[in-house]
Amino acid sequence: MCLGVPARIIAIADAGRMLAVADILGEGREIDLSCIAEPGEALSDRIGQWVLVHLGFALSQIEEADARITLDLLRQVDEAEAGQGHLKASLLA
DSSP: OOOOEEEEEEEEEEGGGTEEEEEETTEEEEEEOTTTSOTTOOGGGGTTOEEEEETTEEEEEEOHHHHHHHHHHHHHHHHHTTOTTHHHHHHOO
16 A cells, blocks of 8 residues: 655755655654655755655645645554554655
8 A cells, every 4th residue: 555644845945856855753864855846846845734645745735734734644543453653654765
């Protein structure tokens, strides 16, 4: 099963390569913005935006409210499976 995870863009790592740093479940991860950004776009305008990330690629921009709902649901599933902390480890692997 494929899972996209909500993340908030917190910095631009390399504008030329369209790489940003995103907060995913409290961890900073480098992500690729090439699927959602246009060549030459001012990527700094994307700082603070929420995106759906899969395999290190931001696949779409999402609303903050939707991101928070999804993150809450993921936490509930993790707790229901008695694997507290396991979700974060598996998503960030």
